[in-house]
Amino acid sequence: MGGTFDPVHHGHLVSASEVMESFSLDEVIFVPTGEQPFKEHRRVTPAEHRYLMTVVATASNPRFTVSRMEIDRPGKSYTIDTLRELKRQLPGADLFFITGADVLPQILTWKDADELWSLAHFIGVTRPGHTLDRTGLPETGLSLLEVPAMAISSTDCRARVVDGKPVWYLVPDGVVQYIAKHGLYRPETARVDDVAERRGRAANEGTTARTALPPRAVGAGQ
Ligand code: NAP
Numbered sequence: 001m002g003g004t005f006d007p008v009h010h011g012h013l014v015s016a017s018e019v020m021e022s023f024s025l026d027e028v029i030f031v032p033t034g035e036q037p038f039k040e041h042r043r044v045t046p047a048e049h050r051y052l053m054t055v056v057a058t059a060s061n062p063r064f065t066v067s068r069m070e071i072d073r074p075g076k077s078y079t080i081d082t083l084r085e086l087k088r089q090l091p092g093a094d095l096f097f098i099t100g101a102d103v104l105p106q107i108l109t110w111k112d113a114d115e116l117w118s119l120a121h122f123i124g125v126t127r128p129g130h131t132l133d134r135t136g137l138p139e140t141g142l143s144l145l146e147v148p149a150m151a152i153s154s155t156d157c158r159a160r161v162v163d164g165k166p167v168w169y170l171v172p173d174g175v176v177q178y179i180a181k182h183g184l185y186r187p188e189t190a191r192v193d194d195v196a197e198r199r200g201r202a203a204n205e206g207t208t209a210r211t212a213l214p215p216r217a218v219g220a221g222q
Contacts, residue, residue: 002031007045008154015145034076070082083097104137126146
């Protein structure tokens with residue numbers, strides 16, 4: 001299961017569990033991205049924090065593990081490299097690559113896209129009401145699964161912390177505590193895109209946010 005996991009939330013965990021059940025998988029390996037090729041200009045929480053939050057979140061499930069392969073591999077994290085490495089580590093295994101359905105239309109632009117389909121079956125987890133434009137995507141080798149719990153999003157979790165709102169029950173308890181202990185997603189460290197999203201939401205709701213927004217310059221250039 002590939003993702004940025006910034007932070008990992010219950011939507012990811014329910015998705016992994018649902019896919020495991022629907023596709024009769026033996027285990028799910030969570031692979032937090034190291035350096036995502038399309039996020040060079042966006043600020044992402046350091047990989048070690050995202051990795052540790054994912055370890056905390058999955059610790060109680062013996063069929064969930066977390067791999068450091070992308071965060072330890074130098075350079076950009078390409079899914080093709082991850083799948084090739086997993087094939088080497090698990091010879092004979094049938095691999096399934098689980099991720100958000102929003103990501104799938106971009107797959108055609110990923111490194112060695114033609115080879116991806118021969119290494120794994122792709123499963124896109126959709127949020128309720130999401131429709132996927134399958135233009136250019138293959139007829140086989142790709143499945144979608146709607147998971148109502150994916151109404152939770154990492155973006156919203158981060159924005160709630162910026163707002164001083166609780167994230168209890170959206171993310172596992174240990175992750176709530178990890179975020180607090182390390183001061184992640186606080187207004188003073190918030191990502192520019194999260195602040196922009198919050199400003200947008202406040203404008204749409206026609207409300208004035210109760211807590212002070214950090215200046216627009218916070219995180220600039222990340
Ligand atoms: P993202 O842009 O952070 O996320 C896009 C959408 O998909 C968000 O709505 C996100 O929700 C959802 N999502 C992401 N991972 C998910 C998961 N595991 N389960 C359910 N929903 C998920 O996407 P990303 O995390 O950067 O990339 C997703 C995967 O694609 C990663 O494994 C990444 O390495 C891979 N990727 C590979 C290439 C390449 O090889 N060239 C390029 C881009 C991405 P949340 O924010 O709530 O998670």
